[in-house]
Amino acid sequence: MATDMAQLRREIEAAFASVPYPGDDGIVGHKCWECDEVLAKYKGKRWQDYKDRPLTLVGPPYRDACMLFTPQAFRYYAPLAMLASAESYQEADMLIDYFLGSLAPTDGKHAAKHEARLTAFTPAELRALLSFLAFMKERHPLDYATGPDNEEVVSLEKAITTRLGVTEMRGENAPPGAKE
Numbered sequence: 001m002a003t004d005m006a007q008l009r010r011e012i013e014a015a016f017a018s019v020p021y022p023g024d025d026g027i028v029g030h031k032c033w034e035c036d037e038v039l040a041k042y043k044g045k046r047w048q049d050y051k052d053r054p055l056t057l058v059g060p061p062y063r064d065a066c067m068l069f070t071p072q073a074f075r076y077y078a079p080l081a082m083l084a085s086a087e088s089y090q091e092a093d094m095l096i097d098y099f100l101g102s103l104a105p106t107d108g109k110h111a112a113k114h115e116a117r118l119t120a121f122t123p124a125e126l127r128a129l130l131s132f133l134a135f136m137k138e139r140h141p142l143d144y145a146t147g148p149d150n151e152e153v154v155s156l157e158k159a160i161t162t163r164l165g166v167t168e169m170r171g172e173n174a175p176p177g178a179k180e
């Protein structure tokens with residue numbers, strides 16, 4: 001079940017097509033020089049305008065901006081983080097680590113923040129996230145399928161699957177593939 005990049009890109013673009021811009025006041029939830037810098041960089045930026053060159057917005061030196069994003073902004077720019085990490089793994093330079101590290105379940109003091117980010121995604125978006133994780137495990141097995149980051153990937157996959165079960169039970173979503 002190899003996923004090719006074009007297929008992953010189509011799935012990500014379709015899943016996030018109508019995600020609303022969080023608003024200039026909804027990008028960071030805090031005020032300090034770091035958050036101000038992230039706000040200045042991202043303010044008014046539509047993810048769709050960067051889908052063919054995602055690194056220019058979410059890549060270095062702003063690859064850790066997702067740690068400061070509100071759940072709404074994290075969701076909004078997630079497609080760019082996934083596209084950049086999948087297509088330009090080396091150049092993205094740890095972007096995926098910041099991305100996963102801001103979303104995966106944790107016992108630490110950021111537990112509620114991570115959960116709020118995950119809860120912001122729709123079922124279609126969550127499924128695109130699962131495809132992205134499967135793609136990264138397949139392409140970079142030493143990092144994500146067996147390496148030290150595997151634990152984080154597995155716990156995130158489990159959280160997403162649980163979340164998908166909850167939303168499907170509530171009838172917020174048609175079964176996978178129903179629209180095709």
Ligand SMILES: [Zn+2]
Nearest residue numbers: 030031032035
């Ligand atoms: Zn701050």
